[in-house]
Amino acid sequence: MLAQAPVISFDTVISGLSQPIEVVHAGDSSGRIFIVQKGGAVRVYNKDYSFRRNFLVVTGISTLGEQGLLSLAFHPDYKNNGFLYVYYANSGGDLELARYRISANPDSVNVASRVILKTIPHPTNTNHNGGELHFGPEGYLYLSTGDGGGGGDVPNNAQNTSVLLGKMLRFAVDTTSVAPYYTVPADNPFGNEIFAYGLRNPFRWSFDRLNYDMWIGDVGQDRFEEVNHRRYDSTRGINYGWRCYEGGAAYNSSGCGPAANYTFPVYTYALPPSGGGSGSITGGNVYRGELYPDLKGYYLAADYTSGRFYKIKFDSVANTYDTSTQVVLPGGIVDFGETEEGELYATNLNNGRLLRIVSSGPVHYTFNGNGNWDIASNWMGNKIPPATLPVNCKIIIRPSAGGECVLNVQQTVPAGTEIIVENDKQFRINGNLTIQ
Numbered sequence: 285m286l287a288q289a290p291v292i293s294f295d296t297v298i299s300g301l302s303q304p305i306e307v308v309h310a311g312d313s314s315g316r317i318f319i320v321q322k323g324g325a326v327r328v329y330n331k332d333y334s335f336r337r338n339f340l341v342v343t344g345i346s347t348l349g350e351q352g353l354l355s356l357a358f359h360p361d362y363k364n365n366g367f368l369y370v371y372y373a374n375s376g377g378d379l380e381l382a383r384y385r386i387s388a389n390p391d392s393v394n395v396a397s398r399v400i401l402k403t404i405p406h407p408t409n410t411n412h413n414g415g416e417l418h419f420g421p422e423g424y425l426y427l428s429t430g431d432g433g434g435g436g437d438v439p440n441n442a443q444n445t446s447v448l449l450g451k452m453l454r455f456a457v458d459t460t461s462v463a464p465y466y467t468v469p470a471d472n473p474f475g476n477e478i479f480a481y482g483l484r485n486p487f488r489w490s491f492d493r494l495n496y497d498m499w500i501g502d503v504g505q506d507r508f509e510e511v512n513h514r515r516y517d518s519t520r521g522i523n524y525g526w527r528c529y530e531g532g533a534a535y536n537s538s539g540c541g542p543a544a545n546y547t548f549p550v551y552t553y554a555l556p557p558s559g560g561g562s563g564s565i566t567g568g569n570v571y572r573g574e575l576y577p578d579l580k581g582y583y584l585a586a587d588y589t590s591g592r593f594y595k596i597k598f599d600s601v602a603n604t605y606d607t608s609t610q611v612v613l614p615g616g617i618v619d620f621g622e623t624e625e626g627e628l629y630a631t632n633l634n635n636g637r638l639l640r641i642v643s644s645g646p647v648h649y650t651f652n653g654n655g656n657w658d659i660a661s662n663w664m665g666n667k668i669p670p671a672t673l674p675v676n677c678k679i680i681i682r683p684s685a686g687g688e689c690v691l692n693v694q695q696t697v698p699a700g701t702e703i704i705v706e707n708d709k710q711f712r713i714n715g716n717l718t719i720q
């Protein structure tokens with residue numbers, strides 16, 4: 285019998301945003317939080333959620349319907365090369381992948397550095413653009429695209445392996461320094477940018493940071509929303525079924541092969557009952573943070589419309605999925621993203637908020653800054669221990685490189701609390717540590 289899934293809630297940490305559509309980090313050890321807004325601006329915040337400045341404003345985009353600035357990814361070697369990639373609908377409504385470079389100011393992108401890697405025609409409709417960017421472990425850039433929109437994928441783009449719509453694409457971006465600044469990886473399955481296909485609108489997807497398993501939330505037509513999951517070594521060339529199938533149900537069999545040709549979702553849900561309008565899945569992430577040990581290994585996703593929240597735990601030995609749901613109102617969640625520390629956040633498009641994912645389970649407090657105990661930003665996720673600790677928690681002292689942790693306040697801990705000081709780290713007690 286599996287333990288019950290942790291109860292989730294949201295903690296508003298930033299408000300007053302304008303249509304925040306994605307939250308990402310730079311992977312440069314700065315701890316900064318980057319919030320992508322649909323209208324084209326990217327805002328940068330300190331890890332304690334204080335605003336630094338506008339990092340970038342992407343111009344020449346269309347923001348009609350589902351269009352806008354949709355995603356940002358930092359190059360794995362961003363710290364050294366300063367490259368970042370954005371994905372948006374351009375002023376003509378076509379899908380575009382572009383690269384920028386940071387300026388001398390680490391909080392400000394050089395807007396003149398923009399180069400276009402790829403423009404994908406997306407005529408007729410403003411919906412189903414995808415898409416999210418992530419780098420894989422081999423340094424390739426992955427991008428999900430929608431099927432071209434409208435409904436039912438009338439042109440059958442998603443099953444067409446010579447059209448880049450309704451796909452997971454993959455680009456090698458370190459192989460050339462001349463236009464178009466990428467090449468097609470030699471082992472892409474169709475000799476073009478396509479890596480996997482048969483997707484309808486994979487608006488939000490992620491890699492599991494632990495093992496690079498790929499989790500794709502694919503927005504359904506009229507009946508089912510779906511979650512697709514593949515282990516890293518078995519994602520290449522996969523056909524996820526659309527428009528032959530919506531979820532596990534046949535949708536349009538014209539030109540389709542036997543069911544064995546398709547890879548079906550690991551989880552589907554029927555559209556929410558009437559009252560909430562049609563649903564739309566926002567694919568999330570597997571929690572790999574440290575604050576909430578009970579939440580580790582859970583994949584979290586949300587329904588944009590209903591505010592329902594989906595928790596899926598994959599058992600890689602038994603190859604089974606334990607799933608549960610919870611209502612976490614309001615709706616409007618359009619992205620889940622991680623900090624460098626692996627803590628999970630979500631953005632709410634409708635009320636302009638960045639939300640921290642909180643679990644009701646026991647908390648681990650990890651000191652990973654430098655200096656005094658009573659500074660919130662010295663603690664992972666800004667989660668500072670209360671003056672009297674709750675029972676059943678753990679304290680991990682892991683100061684940043686060359687740093688130390690100084691307990692400078694009165695701190696009461698229940699007997700039995702584990703305090704772990706990691707190897708070769710300094711923990712000085714200048715206040716009072718009271719064992720209760």
Ligand SMILES: [Ca+2]
Pocket residue numbers: 482502510524525526529530531547548549
């Ligand atoms: Ca599918």
Ligand SMILES: [Ca+2]
Pocket residue numbers: 306307416488489490619620621
């Ligand atoms: Ca995301």
